[in-house]
Amino acid sequence: KEQEKVETLEKELEDLKTAHHELEEKYADAERKLQNEDYEERIEDLEMQNEELTSQTTDLEAKNDEANRKIKMLEDDLYKAESNSDTYEAKVKELEIEVTSINNILKKMEAAEGLQTEREEKLEENIRVLEQTKSELSIRAENAERQIQVLEENILKLETDLEKEQEAHNSTKDELAAVNAEIDDI
Secondary structure (H helix, E strand, C coil): CHHHHHHHHHHHHHHHHHHHHHHHHHHHHHHHHHHHHHHHHHHHHHHHHHHHHHHHHHHHHHHHHHHHHHHHHHHHHHHHHHHHHHHHHHHHHHHHHHHHHHHHHHHHHHHHHCCCHHHHHHHHHHHHHHHHHHHHHHHHHHHHHHHHHHHHHHHHHHHHHHHHHHHHHHHHHHHHHHHHHHHHHC
16 A cells, blocks of 8 residues: 555656646746747837838938039039129229220320310210229129128038038938847847
8 A cells, every 4th residue: 555655646746747847848938938029029129210210311311412412503503603703803894994095095185186075975975884884794793792602601501401411311320220230139
């Protein structure tokens, strides 16, 4: 009888050991599943962050391209305005020289011959026309200089905006690289 009890107890002990071993395996499986679920959630979060950062990067690159395009257009406008300004200033100088020359000629002729009234009126009319043209060209040159100043201010503003956009773009790139590194580490 005692032998039977011992065998029964040994069998029960063996059954308990087997049950205990099975429980340990189930616990380990459950623990692995929980870890896998945590990693999957983390991967999903990182992938969403990656998509958001990629979208932001694309938007920033588009804004950067647009800003560069605007700067190029403003630089072209500035170049044209400077060219026009130079042309107008050259014409003003030419007209000033011509007016001075006409005045000198007029004085010489008055002193030497005593010009006739009709001839004087023609020369004075020419002088008035030239002075009016000079005045118009001066106004145009001033307007061109003002346009140049406005364009230069716009270029400075756009360059500042571009620098800010590039900094934001670089920051977003860095964040994207960090997220990709985290994904690669997983």
